[in-house]
Amino acid sequence: MKRRNFLKACVIGGATISLGKTNKGWASGSFDGYPEAMGVLTDTTRCIGCRSCEAACNKEQGLPEPAKPFDDKSVFEHERRPDAKAYTVVNQYEKKAPGGPVHRKIQCNHCNEPACLTSCFVNAYTKTDQGAVIYNSKVCVGCRNCMIACPFNVPGYDYESVLNPVVKKCIMCYDTRLKVGRPPACVDICPQEALTFGKRADLIKLAHERIRENPGRYYDHVYGEKEVGGTSWLYLSSTSFDKVGFDTTLNNEPIISNVKEFLGMVPMVLSIWPALFSGIHLLSKKTPHDEDGDHTDTTQEDHKS
Amino acid sequence: MKKMIAQGLANVDSPFGESGEKRGVINKLLLGLTPSQYLLQAFRNPFNWILGIIFAIGIPILLGRFVFGLAWATSASNDYPWGLFLGFGLFAMVPLSSSGFQLGTAVEIFGRHDLEPLERLALLNGLLGYFFAVVYLLADLGQPWRLPYPMVVSFGPAAVLFLVAWHVSTYLSVQILEVSTAFFEWIGFPAGKRGVRRITLGLTVSGIILSTLHQGALGALFTYAPGKVHPLWFSSSFQWLHFFVSSLPGGLCMVIAVSTIARKTMTWRGDRNFHANLDKVTVSLAKGACMGLATYITIKLIAIAHDNKWSYLDSGWGQWFLFEIIIGFMLPLALMTYGVNTRKMGIIRTGAFMTVFGVVLNRVNTAIITFNWKLPEREIPPWREVVISITIFAIYIVVYRFILYRLPILYRWKQQEAPELVHETVPNAAAAGIREASLIPVASYSRMTKID
Numbered sequence: 001m002k003r004r005n006f007l008k009a010c011v012i013g014g015a016t017i018s019l020g021k022t023n024k025g026w027a028s029g030s031f032d033g034y035p036e037a038m039g040v041l042t043d044t045t046r047c048i049g050c051r052s053c054e055a056a057c058n059k060e061q062g063l064p065e066p067a068k069p070f071d072d073k074s075v076f077e078h079e080r081r082p083d084a085k086a087y088t089v090v091n092q093y094e095k096k097a098p099g100g101p102v103h104r105k106i107q108c109n110h111c112n113e114p115a116c117l118t119s120c121f122v123n124a125y126t127k128t129d130q131g132a133v134i135y136n137s138k139v140c141v142g143c144r145n146c147m148i149a150c151p152f153n154v155p156g157y158d159y160e161s162v163l164n165p166v167v168k169k170c171i172m173c174y175d176t177r178l179k180v181g182r183p184p185a186c187v188d189i190c191p192q193e194a195l196t197f198g199k200r201a202d203l204i205k206l207a208h209e210r211i212r213e214n215p216g217r218y219y220d221h222v223y224g225e226k227e228v229g230g231t232s233w234l235y236l237s238s239t240s241f242d243k244v245g246f247d248t249t250l251n252n253e254p255i256i257s258n259v260k261e262f263l264g265m266v267p268m269v270l271s272i273w274p275a276l277f278s279g280i281h282l283l284s285k286k287t288p289h290d291e292d293g294d295h296t297d298t299t300q301e302d303h304k305s
Numbered sequence: 306m307k308k309m310i311a312q313g314l315a316n317v318d319s320p321f322g323e324s325g326e327k328r329g330v331i332n333k334l335l336l337g338l339t340p341s342q343y344l345l346q347a348f349r350n351p352f353n354w355i356l357g358i359i360f361a362i363g364i365p366i367l368l369g370r371f372v373f374g375l376a377w378a379t380s381a382s383n384d385y386p387w388g389l390f391l392g393f394g395l396f397a398m399v400p401l402s403s404s405g406f407q408l409g410t411a412v413e414i415f416g417r418h419d420l421e422p423l424e425r426l427a428l429l430n431g432l433l434g435y436f437f438a439v440v441y442l443l444a445d446l447g448q449p450w451r452l453p454y455p456m457v458v459s460f461g462p463a464a465v466l467f468l469v470a471w472h473v474s475t476y477l478s479v480q481i482l483e484v485s486t487a488f489f490e491w492i493g494f495p496a497g498k499r500g501v502r503r504i505t506l507g508l509t510v511s512g513i514i515l516s517t518l519h520q521g522a523l524g525a526l527f528t529y530a531p532g533k534v535h536p537l538w539f540s541s542s543f544q545w546l547h548f549f550v551s552s553l554p555g556g557l558c559m560v561i562a563v564s565t566i567a568r569k570t571m572t573w574r575g576d577r578n579f580h581a582n583l584d585k586v587t588v589s590l591a592k593g594a595c596m597g598l599a600t601y602i603t604i605k606l607i608a609i610a611h612d613n614k615w616s617y618l619d620s621g622w623g624q625w626f627l628f629e630i631i632i633g634f635m636l637p638l639a640l641m642t643y644g645v646n647t648r649k650m651g652i653i654r655t656g657a658f659m660t661v662f663g664v665v666l667n668r669v670n671t672a673i674i675t676f677n678w679k680l681p682e683r684e685i686p687p688w689r690e691v692v693i694s695i696t697i698f699a700i701y702i703v704v705y706r707f708i709l710y711r712l713p714i715l716y717r718w719k720q721q722e723a724p725e726l727v728h729e730t731v732p733n734a735a736a737a738g739i740r741e742a743s744l745i746p747v748a749s750y751s752r753m754t755k756i757d
Contacts (some may be wrong), residue, residue: 002693042710044443088626115529119466120466121461121466121470122459123464124459140447141447141448141451141452142446142447142451144387145526147383147386148527148529148533151532153384157375159379159381160374160381166447252532256463258528259529261528262544263542265521269514270514273517274510274511274514277410278506278510279509280414280415281506285593
């Protein structure tokens with residue numbers, strides 16, 4: 001009777017646990033990105049801060065009218081970040097530098113192993129073969145974990161919406177352009193050819209070529225080649241990247257590698273704990289041990305059940 | 306209520322009234338008072354007036370959050386996506402609710418039946434803490450009606466939050482079952498109670514597993530943001546251990562804190578067993594909490610040494626970190642150790658309150674205060690966010706008090722279980738053979754009937 005009850009309890013407990021178990025896999029070791037993935041190389045030395053990419057993005061994505069028009073340069077007074085109403089913004093750095101200010105376009109960098117994707121508990125994000133990180137807003141619950149996880153602070157949340165707020169960010173114009181092989185709207189409109197669209201692998205070569213050909217013009221680093229496992233969007237700069245708003249403290253490991261230690265521990269707890277604690281329970285029952293002289297009978301539970 | 310009892314009114318602690326009639330649900334809900342008596346005692350309580358003021362302001366704003374959206378109610382910040390609702394509500398309430406699984410384990414697995422006077426309080430504390438963490442979550446989610454999505458619509462099994470969602474929801478059900486025994490006694494449904502008692506061991510073991518994992522998982526959530534949380538509060542190897550281990554003293558000290566408050570403010574509700582054993586059980590819990598605190602402080606320091614982050618201590622952040630670990634963890638450890646050795650209950654309880662403060666501060670630090678430490682500006686939550694957080698916490702207190710007043714948590718339900726027990730124990734004893742000598746379960750609730 002006792003043993004049967006005990007086993008029954010174990011089975012019920014086990015069933016409860018297995019509900020939480022499902023397929024708790026953890027992401028693969030390292031992923032260098034899809035071979036055919038496209039990307040964009042941003043050459044900040046060519047950017048003049050005309051903000052036409054912002055205007056093109058706004059039109060292409062059907063975003064609301066901004067508070068200040070796109071030819072208003074006063075927005076450069078403050079550093080901005082992408083949000084639900086603007087998927088890309090241009091910021092001005094090194095305002096008093098002898099070579100003139102440096103402009104940098106910010107948008108989703110479309111990581112090879114996106115932190116947003118790995119942190120999303122409804123799997124809303126997808127890294128497409130073409131390299132874009134897109135998302136399914138129909139399943140977004142609004143936990144905003146992707147915004148916590150994104151090392152570049154890119155995803156914005158549509159806080160204004162009451163009934164259907166979702167995360168919003170650049171999708172490399174996947175729906176309207178990238179899918180059919182056309183470059184994103186911002187690249188198309190850039191008058192300075194500061195943005196180059198192409199296969200990511202080719203762009204990396206191109207970037208290093210530019211540095212080699214013109215070592216005085218460029219700082220010798222291609223931002224996004226290795227950062228957080230590599231990104232589809234790559235950058236060249238005339239000065240060190242930390243001076244123009246880039247986070248240079250990021251590791252080359254993808255964000256998910258920080259989480260693996262915990263995820264690896266999960267199956268161990270799931271498999272060892274039940275046996276361990278049921279065993280301790282059995283042991284403590286077989287050897288009635290009078291802790292504080294309070295209870296003389298440890299078999300009480302059998303009688304209750 | 307104190308005055309009412311002084312005037313000769315009896316507590317509701319059995320299915321039968323003073324004159325032997327069976328109590329109805331309304332009678333039990335009104336604590337055995339007449340409606341006018343009940344209202345009178347409610348009005349007399351000054352704490353109710355404070356709650357009334359909070360609700361008068363807070364409830365409309367809480368409802369407004371769902372009418373006007375998150376932008377109206379919260380800071381709506383893209384840089385601080387998790388504000389007070391999660392930073393305080395979810396991340397601080399969950400560690401303080403680890404009491405349920407710890408006392409469940411101690412009593413049911415390790416057979417520490419001497420802790421039983423507080424077992425139900427610990428279980429209830431766990432259940433309510435989790436439940437209100439979910440309430441905070443619902444207030445924070447952009448589309449709360451989609452909360453079941455990770456369970457039914459779309460799965461992201463590689464995400465830590467997926468694990469949290471599954472584990473918190475299953476653990477919530479486990480805790481409802483664990484607390485339901487008290488409810489079944491109160492409502493008068495012994496079959497339900499017996500059914501739950503039968504699976505108690507399974508429930509308790511699954512409680513340990515689920516708690517270990519999601520307490521740790523809440524910490525692991527921050528390993529997604531290695532550059533955003535200040536290095537002193539971040540450790541990719543130890544983050545889940547920090548959260549898990551600090552939740553242990555956090556939960557135990559929360560039970561000490563709540564039982565202290567309950568003993569002061571609802572003396573009438575605790576029975577002789579509760580009041581007589583409270584100090585002894587508190588000492589036991591404090592011993593456990595001291596072990597937890599010592600372990601936590603050790604692994605916290607190991608983590609700093611592991612990544613060689615000592616230099617960060619010499620900064621404003623470092624001082625804030627030292628404040629947290631000294632006031633919230635080291636000092637309480639010293640106080641409680643001293644209190645346990647000298648049996649000075651006041652010192653133990655002070656230490657427990659400080660630990661609760663320390664755990665809350667640690668979570669708020671990780672999620673809000675030191676989050677985005679590289680950004681130039683800190684974010685101060687707007688007043689509506691603060692008001693909503695306070696309101697939900699006030700609802701938590703009201704529900705907590707409502708249940709403590711009524712269900713047999715702090716007292717034992719006097720019930721004639723004798724016929725059932727005979728029926729139950731005879732076949733059991735025959736099967737158990739060797740344990741025949743122990744026909745009457747010493748620590749069962751039926752014993753109280755005889756004593757009182």
